[in-house]
Structure formats: structure tokens, C-alpha cells
Amino acid sequence: QFLIPQSNDQTRNLIQVVENNKLNKLTIRELAFLCNMSISTFKREFEKQFEDSPISWFQEQRLEYAAYLLKQKSKRSTEIFHEVGYESLSNFTQAFKAKYGITPKQYQLSD
Numbered sequence: 001q002f003l004i005p006q007s008n009d010q011t012r013n014l015i016q017v018v019e020n021n022k023l024n025k026l027t028i029r030e031l032a033f034l035c036n037m038s039i040s041t042f043k044r045e046f047e048k049q050f051e052d053s054p055i056s057w058f059q060e061q062r063l064e065y066a067a068y069l070l071k072q073k074s075k076r077s078t079e080i081f082h083e084v085g086y087e088s089l090s091n092f093t094q095a096f097k098a099k100y101g102i103t104p105k106q107y108q109l110s111d
Contacts, residue, residue: 010035014045022061025085028054058085063099066092070108077104 017034026034031054032042046054062084069075069083081092096104 010037011045011049014042015049018046018050022058023065023084059095060099062086063096066096066104067100067107070104074108076108 014035014037017031021031021034028039028042032039035042035045037045043054046057050057052060066080066084069080070077077089077093077096081089084092086092086095093103096107100107102110
């Protein structure tokens, strides 16, 4: 009976921390710390709540944000790759193409 409210608080905290930091370049260790969890507990709870691994989910969020910046804000890849968590333009372009099937430039020019 006492574990349920604590578990709900822990779940709410995890979701809040993740959502607030989805575009920040934090490590799993740092996110787990912010959630007051061990790394293994954080990963387990994350996968329970988001139905994906942390690395995959965060990459997905960053690429979706990049797509938004390309289309809605008319920003160029060279302006945003670092903003969305990539160290190099080529890594960003490769990840973007793997997700969307076209390069960021092609995506930006498409309807």
C-alpha cells in the first residue's frame, strides 16, 4: 500500500525529468541521478514508461526536433546538428537519412 504512491511519484518524476531534458545532452548516469535512481533502475523504468530504450528514444526525439527546425524554422543542417546532440554534420545527416530516408536538405525541400 505504501509502495504505490511512492512508485507513482517516482514514475512522475522520471517522466518529468526525461521530458524536460529530451533535447539536452545528458548521459544515462546523469538522468538516473536526476531521477534519484540507479542506472539499471532508470533504464528498466524508462523502458516500462516509454516502451523503448533510452538511447533510441532520445535519438528519435532529437531527430523529430531537427525535422521541425528544418521545415518550420527553415534552419540549415549546419546550424542545427550540434543543437540536436550530434558531434558532426555527417553523423547527423546519416542518422536523419536512416530515419526519414532522405537527407535533411531533401527533407527541407520536400512538401
